[in-house]
Amino acid sequence: MGQQTSRRSIWWGGIALLALVGLATVRAQAQPVLTVSGQVTKPLTLQAADLKAMPHSDVSAKDKDGATHRYSGVSLFDLLKQAGTTLxxxxxxxxxTKYVLVKAGDGYEVVFALPELDPEFASRVILLADSVDGKPLAPGIGPYRVIVPDEKKPARWIRDVKSIEVKAAN
Structure with a gap:
């Protein structure tokens, strides 16, 4: 009986260990990560806490249905500056000739010319938003979304942003 109890304890201990390892793996995979790479001097891999700690800006913009919302997040300019992009x-x-390619989790991609993002060239702030109207972005839209105020069509309001890459056209 003692040997059988010992085997059960080892078996249940092994099951508990596998469950803990599985839970840690799921949590690690669930942590949003954003990369900034390409023609930069300091490539970035940012966790949600890193982005939360960065200075945030707010913009008001109309969504595709014409409703105005208040978005909060980090300007793309600030992210690119931190990565050492030519600005x-x-x-x-x-x-x-350099541009920014923003990629979403579903494969959608959009392009911005660097001058569009630089306050020395443009007056609007293009935002990597992490909240709307004071609440986190909904699943499937966030955790990060690019907001481009004053565009006639929000086609470049890319959802579920995973990476930002700086490239040169030539």
Missing amino acids: GGELRGKNL
Whole structure:
């Protein structure tokens, strides 16, 4: 009887260990990660806490149904600046051929020219939003979404952003 109890204890201990490892794996996979890479001097891999700690901006913008919402998040310019992207006074000549490719979890991709994102060239803030009207973005839309205020069509309001890559057209 003692040997059988010992085997059961080992068996249940093994099951409990597998369950804990599985739970840790699911939690690690569930943690949103955003990468900023390409022609940058400091590629970034950011967790949700990293983005939450960055300075946030707010923009009001109309969604595809014409309803105005207040979005909060990090400007794409600030993310690119942190990654060491060519911006500001260096954004001239061949550097003007650089662009940003934003990719979503479902494979959708959109492009922005660097001057569109740089306050020395453009007056609007293009945002990597993590909340709308004071609440986290809904599943399937977030955890991150690019918001482009004042565009006639929100086709570049890419949902579920996973990566941002800086490239050159030539």
